Amino acid sequence: MGKKGKLCVLLLALALVFWTRGEELTAVDGPAEIAGDQPLVALTFDDGPRRSTTGELLDGLAERGVPATFFLIGELVPGNEDLVQRMEEEGHQIGIHTYDHVQLTGLNAADFSAQVDRTENVLAQAVGHGGFALRPPYGLIDNGVEKRSGSALILWSIDPEDWKYKDADRVAEHIVSRAADGDVILLHDIYPTSVAAALQVVDRLHEKGFLFVTVEEMARQRHVELVPGQVYRSFCP
Numbered sequence: 001m002g003k004k005g006k007l008c009v010l011l012l013a014l015a016l017v018f019w020t021r022g023e024e025l026t027a028v029d030g031p032a033e034i035a036g037d038q039p040l041v042a043l044t045f046d047d048g049p050r051r052s053t054t055g056e057l058l059d060g061l062a063e064r065g066v067p068a069t070f071f072l073i074g075e076l077v078p079g080n081e082d083l084v085q086r087m088e089e090e091g092h093q094i095g096i097h098t099y100d101h102v103q104l105t106g107l108n109a110a111d112f113s114a115q116v117d118r119t120e121n122v123l124a125q126a127v128g129h130g131g132f133a134l135r136p137p138y139g140l141i142d143n144g145v146e147k148r149s150g151s152a153l154i155l156w157s158i159d160p161e162d163w164k165y166k167d168a169d170r171v172a173e174h175i176v177s178r179a180a181d182g183d184v185i186l187l188h189d190i191y192p193t194s195v196a197a198a199l200q201v202v203d204r205l206h207e208k209g210f211l212f213v214t215v216e217e218m219a220r221q222r223h224v225e226l227v228p229g230q231v232y233r234s235f236c237p
């Protein structure tokens with residue numbers, strides 16, 4: 001090989017090194033690379049974890065590289081810690097949906113704490129940190145809930161009533177036909193039909209150019225501060 005040949009090989013090798021590095025950087029930087037005009041949506045799942053369905057959902061989301069937000073029931077965490085840890089490790093956001101799915105309105109301080117703080121402790125033990133958003137069951141909020149909540153209250157802007165219809169195609173169509181930038185989508189990861197609907201929604205909205213983010217990331221991208229006790233339904237511009 002002549003001098004020119006060696007130089008070519010060297011340049012090619014260098015180019016390859018930089019090209020591969022570039023790829024790595026893009027993957028790691030993920031969220032920071034979101035284009036300002038790319039429509040964002042947040043998938044949120046209530047009432048889990050349930051081993052038979054949540055695991056399958058996590059598999060499907062991992063295959064598609066999609067993060068979601070899970071509002072968990074405290075009493076379902078013991079025995080399912082591995083699922084909660086998997087959510088944490090795979091970039092999902094974890095939130096509180098009370099200890100045994102009761103409505104939070106009208107509760108005194110002690111009963112509120114038994115539902116919310118107790119769940120916070122169970123989750124903190126599972127993942128090693130606190131600071132979880134709260135989704136009150138049935139979306140029911142009163143002054144007491146707003147006053148007592150140590151975190152933001154996350155509701156939703158699209159509700160396909162997946163628990164009622166248990167029909168993946170119907171639920172997916174409801175969401176895909178309405179989804180717009182900033183929407184927060186309500187689903188329940190305890191029904192196989194909801195898991196199927198969620199993955200269908202991901203594939204169809206990806207085709208339309210949507211990007212899926214956690215609720216926290218959505219707020220960050222839209223420069224919205226999540227204030228404890230304040231209610232958020234969507235982050236539509």
Ligand code: NI
Nearest residue numbers: 046047137138
């Ligand atoms: Ni619920």
